[in-house]
Amino acid sequence: xxxxxxxxxxxxxxxxxxxxxxxxxxIKNSNSWKPLRKALPFxxxxxxxxxxxxKRLYDALFSNEEFMDDLYDIVWxxxxxxxxxxxxxxxxxxxxxxxxxxLEEIKNITMEDFxxxxxxxKGKTERKIVNIFETLDVTEAGCKIVSGSKTLHFxxxxxxxxxxxxxxxxxxxxxxxxxxxxxxxxxKIFLYIFHKYLEILEECYSSIVCIYxxxxxxxxxxxxxIDNTIWGxxxxxxxxxxxxxxxxxxxxKSSGRYDYERFWHRVREEAGDKLYTEVWEITESESxxxxxxxxxxxxxxxxxxxxxxxxxxxxxxxxxxxxxxGFSCRVGRSKGKxxxxxxxxxxxxxxxxxxxxxxxx
Numbered sequence: 579x580x581x582x583x584x585x586x587x588x589x590x591x592x593x594x595x596x597x598x599x600x601x602x603x604x605i606k607n608s609n610s611w612k613p614l615r616k617a618l619p620f621x622x623x624x625x626x627x628x629x630x631x632x633k634r635l636y637d638a639l640f641s642n643e644e645f646m647d648d649l650y651d652i653v654w655x656x657x658x659x660x661x662x663x664x665x666x667x668x669x670x671x672x673x674x675x676x677x678x679x680x681l682e683e684i685k686n687i688t689m690e691d692f693x694x695x696x697x698x699x700k701g702k703t704e705r706k707i708v709n710i711f712e713t714l715d716v717t718e719a720g721c722k723i724v725s726g727s728k729t730l731h732f733x734x735x736x737x738x739x740x741x742x743x744x745x746x747x748x749x750x751x752x753x754x755x756x757x758x759x760x761x762x763x764x765x766k767i768f769l770y771i772f773h774k775y776l777e778i779l780e781e782c783y784s785s786i787v788c789i790y791x792x793x794x795x796x797x798x799x800x801x802x803x804i805d806n807t808i809w810g811x812x813x814x815x816x817x818x819x820x821x822x823x824x825x826x827x828x829x830x831k832s833s834g835r836y837d838y839e840r841f842w843h844r845v846r847e848e849a850g851d852k853l854y855t856e857v858w859e860i861t862e863s864e865s866x867x868x869x870x871x872x873x874x875x876x877x878x879x880x881x882x883x884x885x886x887x888x889x890x891x892x893x894x895x896x897x898x899x900x901x902x903x904g905f906s907c908r909v910g911r912s913k914g915k916x917x918x919x920x921x922x923x924x925x926x927x928x929x930x931x932x933x934x935x936x937x938x939x
Contacts, residue, residue: 583751585857585908585919587778588931590749590811592912594782598789598803601810605796610809613655614796620648621735621798635685636678636733646671649732653716656728656740663719670716674729680710681733688736689800693776704769707738711768712761720758723768731801739775739801741768745812746805750774751885778804818879818894818909837870838899844868848934857921859931865918868934869896873909873916880908883923 590597605611627639639645650670654661664670684706692703710730717725727741739746743757756767779786779800789803797803845868849858865873879894881887881901889901900907900920907920919931 583749583774585931586749586751586811587774589908589910589912590778590807591781594778594785594807595789596911597810597814598785598807599810600814601806602794604813605806605809608813613652616655617652617732618795618798620652620732623648624732624735634682636681640675640678646674649674649729652732653725653729657717657725658742660717660719660721660724663717664725665716665718673714673716674733677710677713677733680706680713684710684734684737687734689776689779692737693780707772708765708769712765721764722761723757723764723771727768727771735799735802737801738772739805741771745809746771748812748815749808775801775804814878815880818877836876836896836899840870841868842903845934849932852932854922855925857919857925857931859933860918861933862915862917864934865916873918876909876916878909878911878916880906882906882908 605614623645624639627635630638647667650667653670654664657664665673684703687703692700695703707730711726714726714729715722716729719725724742727738730738731740741747743752743754746752747754747757750771752767752771756763759767782804786800786803789797790800793803796806845858846853849856860868860873862873865871873896876896877894879892879897881889881892881894881897883889883901883904883906887901887906889898892898892901894909896909896918897907900918904922905920906923907918909916909918911917
């Protein structure tokens with residue numbers, strides 16, 4: 579069966595370029611732009627040091643007080659509310675410098691390189707990454723994942739993505755409780771997120787390479803391109819949840835209503851006992867058979883009950899109605915066409931999405 583995070587990743591893979599375009603169009607009007615813009619000169623400075631080809635890259639970087647001050651300032655800015663718990667500048671610098679030898683061992687490894695490694699080499703490299711991550715205890719807060727990953731991202735930006743709760747956590751359905759779990763569990767979550775990025779890279783490689791070749795300044799590494807695209811995905815979900823004014827106007831102008839009595843009758847008839855044990859999808863082309871009219875102009879959004887969404891607060895009509903009936907639901911777009919996906923919230927694990935429609939009739 580499909581978990582929520584698996585469904586999110588599936589949607590991202592099918593529409594990677596689209597969600598990256600959303601990021602490109604929206605980022606400069608968001609609160610995320612200032613921290614990102616401030617980081618760009620720092621990344622450029624890091625690239626210049628690599629170009630020089632020093633034998634001990636991090637010895638050169640860490641000996642430069644301006645670089646270390648800039649690193650602290652960037653991480654502080656990227657921490658959002660968590661910046662209040664970031665350790666003192668002097669202590670922060672010492673902790674970072676303690677990772678010098680370990681960083682030197684993986685300085686030339688990119689996310690693409692990691693993907694192509696033999697399993698034994700992957701395991702050794704992963705243990706080195708974990709060692710650095712656990713050493714970078716740069717916050718007084720219980721959550722080390724955000725501060726550790728962001729610090730690590732600016733030290734090896736081609737290998738490690740920056741992680742946050744609002745976008746990465748939401749996209750992968752990682753709760754605040756999990757972000758603040760015991761140290762060993764946080765390391766497992768960090769690695770879980772890292773491997774999900776690798777999965778996306780493998781599946782969307784051609785799109786990522788194309789974006790990287792034509793990159794904007796904010797697409798400065800492969801992990802950041804994936805991170806930016808996740809931002810675009812979450813931004814679309816946020817707008818859909820709040821209610822996009824333009825889409826609501828279309829909804830108001832649409833004639834007629836969706837026939838939910840017809841929907842449930844036909845769904846139960848075709849899905850049978852599997853209605854409560856599998857994930858179901860209705861495509862735009864098949865939607866008139868189930869709803870009495872096309873979902874082409876319906877509002878995208880979700881009502882994921884296992885994430886705590888409350889149907890009465892959901893704006894998009896189809897997710898709200900299906901949510902009230904005790905099912906989680908997502909209305910999305912794939913290859914330019916809308917779809918409705920719904921499942922019983924008790925479902926967990928992996929599996930294929932079952933499509934209702936002409937193939938079943």
